[in-house]
Amino acid sequence: MKLLVFPCDCETDLEKFMLIEKLGVEVVGASSSKGNHFLGKDSLFLPYISDPCFWDEFVEVVSSNSITNVYTGHAGVWGIFKEHEHQLEKDLGVFLSSEYPFDIEWNRFEKHFVWGQHLFDKLQKCGLDKRFSVEQVASLCMNYNQIPGQSDNQKLEALIYLAQDIPDGDWVEIGSLYGKSAYALGILASHFGNSSLICIDPWDIKEIKPQEGKAAVLDAQADIIDVSKIFAIFKSSISLLKNVTYIQSSSEKALPKYLEGVFDGLTVPASKQIAFLHIDGNHHFDEVTKDIKLWEPHVCVGGWIAVDDYLWAFGDGPRRAGDNLLQTGRFDIAYVAGDTLYMRKAICD
Numbered sequence: 001m002k003l004l005v006f007p008c009d010c011e012t013d014l015e016k017f018m019l020i021e022k023l024g025v026e027v028v029g030a031s032s033s034k035g036n037h038f039l040g041k042d043s044l045f046l047p048y049i050s051d052p053c054f055w056d057e058f059v060e061v062v063s064s065n066s067i068t069n070v071y072t073g074h075a076g077v078w079g080i081f082k083e084h085e086h087q088l089e090k091d092l093g094v095f096l097s098s099e100y101p102f103d104i105e106w107n108r109f110e111k112h113f114v115w116g117q118h119l120f121d122k123l124q125k126c127g128l129d130k131r132f133s134v135e136q137v138a139s140l141c142m143n144y145n146q147i148p149g150q151s152d153n154q155k156l157e158a159l160i161y162l163a164q165d166i167p168d169g170d171w172v173e174i175g176s177l178y179g180k181s182a183y184a185l186g187i188l189a190s191h192f193g194n195s196s197l198i199c200i201d202p203w204d205i206k207e208i209k210p211q212e213g214k215a216a217v218l219d220a221q222a223d224i225i226d227v228s229k230i231f232a233i234f235k236s237s238i239s240l241l242k243n244v245t246y247i248q249s250s251s252e253k254a255l256p257k258y259l260e261g262v263f264d265g266l267t268v269p270a271s272k273q274i275a276f277l278h279i280d281g282n283h284h285f286d287e288v289t290k291d292i293k294l295w296e297p298h299v300c301v302g303g304w305i306a307v308d309d310y311l312w313a314f315g316d317g318p319r320r321a322g323d324n325l326l327q328t329g330r331f332d333i334a335y336v337a338g339d340t341l342y343m344r345k346a347i348c349d
């Protein structure tokens with residue numbers, strides 16, 4: 001089997017073709033601009049489909065390169081292949097291996113739209129639908145899922161509900177990684193509260209302590225991860241959000257900087273009163289306990305704290321630390337959604 005991808009310069013989902021190669025199928029790209037590369041190899045040349053020579057040259061290229069399958073993400077090219085599908089198969093032994101490109105695009109978007117519609121229906125039943133449209137929910141879901149990370153759609157749903165109940169004040173996230181939850185928090189903080197989000201993470205392997213126990217399997221990755229690449233993706237993830245900044249330090253070292261308003265990213269307004277605190281840094285019991293001890297006193301009355309991975313397959317640090325916090329009696333609402341514990345600092349009447 002040998003797959004020809006044309007035009008290869010339109011393809012962004014390279015992982016798909018890398019996987020196909022890993023599965024033993026040779027993949028070669030073709031382009032109408034000369035000197036192109038695809039998957040680290042020189043691309044073949046084919047004229048534009050508007051060129052009268054296109055079909056003859058295409059036949060020559062597939063024959064002389066022993067091509068068995070063709071893939072295209074271009075609707076015009078697909079139309080030509082579809083029109084000649086019978087001839088392709090019968091005369092050249094070549095099979096069209098891609099769906100109609102507009103269907104592919106819709107399939108890619110549809111799951112986010114369906115998710116958005118489903119959530120919107122639920123928001124509507126609670127009377128919470130007035131400030132967020134279906135399209136906005138779908139867009140948030142789609143862009144959030146483009147960012148690598150460790151937050152899922154259950155987290156996004158819980159944050160969308162909660163965002164409507166957060167008082168005025170800063171949003172702070174401890175542990176941002178690539179910026180997946182930060183992206184959602186940043187959008188929600190500006191959409192519902194006109195608030196700033198301050199992300200805290202050392203993005204430096206020397207500053208990150210082991211999580212130990214069952215999480216030792218995760219700690220073992222520390223030596224091979226290039227954190228500077230994670231940091232580069234984080235900065236890009238939040239770069240268009242004008243209300244989001246970061247402090248590149250451990251949560252302990254970041255607290256005085258936050259209180260002084262010293263940020264490593266954009267200068268954003270900060271009230272030094274935390275309205276929402278997302279604790280998603282080191283999950284070792286001692287570290288979550290420390291994050292809580294340092295940061296919880298700065299959460300305002302009526303503000304919320306979320307302890308991520310309260311339910312966690314790799315340990316019980318967040319659960320034990322979260323339970324200890326609950327036992328202080330300083331919270332009037334607490335619930336678990338997905339893997340996360342949410343608590344509201346008691347409003348005294």
Ligand SMILES: C[S@@+](CC[C@H](N)C(=O)[O-])C[C@H]1O[C@@H](n2cnc3c(N)ncnc32)[C@H](O)[C@@H]1O
Binds near residue numbers: 148201
């Ligand atoms: C579970 S990941 C965060 C996932 C992220 N919120 C997401 O949505 O994908 C944990 C992050 O905590 C960071 N971290 C580890 N120790 C920390 C500390 N002491 N203070 C702040 N962040 C820490 C790590 O660098 C890592 O990026």
